[in-house]
Amino acid sequence: MNRPHASVQHTIGIIGVGEIGKALVEGLRHEGGASPAIFLSPRGTRTAAELSERFEGVQVCADNQEVVDRAEVVILAVRRQDHADALGELKVDDGKTVVSLIAGVSVDALRRNLGTAAPIVRAIPLPAARERRSVTVTTPAHPTVDALFDQLGRSLPVADEEAFNVFSALTGTLTAHYAYLATLTAWATSHGIPAESAERYVRGLFENVGRALNDESRSLDQLAADHETPKGNNERIRTTWFDPGNANALKEALDGLLADLT
Known part of the structure; x- marks a missing residue:
């Protein structure tokens, strides 16, 4: 706000x-x-x-x-x-x-x-x-x-400036987010969904996610938990794709960027 x-x-x-x-x-x-x-x-x-x-x-x-x-x-x-x-x-x-x-x-x-x-x-x-x-x-x-x-x-x-550079590194993740959404859209298209329909749905899906971020009474971890059903679809993608190896790869990329910014 x-x-x-x-x-x-x-x-x-x-x-x-x-x-x-x-x-x-x-x-x-x-x-x-x-x-x-x-x-x-x-x-x-x-x-x-x-x-x-x-x-x-x-x-x-x-x-x-x-x-x-x-x-x-x-x-x-x-x-x-x-x-x-x-x-x-x-x-x-x-x-x-x-x-x-x-x-x-x-x-x-x-x-x-x-x-x-x-x-x-x-x-x-x-x-x-x-x-x-x-x-x-x-x-x-x-x-x-x-x-x-x-x-x-x-x-x-x-x-x-040490703290500032950490935030600067976080800003470097912006286009990776857009690329993630584009990858989801391309996947749906590869399964026969018209590209326009796939993109409209992905945009709407994540616009709603963005609105949830305005609720600062809940931590990001809590928001994730609130949007996830045990053994449900979201939990399956999070645990099979965004696994510890993927998370560590992201952290290493951020560490490399931070070193360059510093």
Whole structure:
């Protein structure tokens, strides 16, 4: 459930207008929501231009430096492999607030790259920010940044970058979930079910599962138990497919990703 929040009072700049950058703009303008001006980098030109046309007060800048100069809160949403080239020549005034969405790049490394004493906060907003439903992990806690992400759902400040990297690794499981659903759909299709019908059913099945997650009075283990009949169909798939070997393989994959992020 979303917490009450105040409207964002700072101009915002976004460098790197990909899927997450787009979701942030859409969330800030969700259902006609007003916020101060939003300045976008020309990186991701087509998306930036489309957002500028859709929403009042959203402007595309000539270059990344103009984004920094015009915004009070600067959000860095470029890919890790591109960040050195994209940010290396920027001059960031110490009075700005920098929010880094770049996975695997520490605050210290980014500060060296930018050569600034400005506050730097790491964050992991999710695509659900566009509906103001994202739980966004941040570190360190910062009143301006946490208020921004409260407006887009809820901020979740964590103690340090070690904890932050664990959450970052968890985020890496998102597309595996979609691939799991696609595999279920393909299996049904292989047994003669029309692809459209199979996909509609799988989507509906897991949309209902997602709604159950809103009940925070029950742990995830309890939710699993409540949806399972002893010796029933769900128990059979869980115990024969998602066995200890499968669970350990997932944990090892997460450990490898965490090591890379650290």
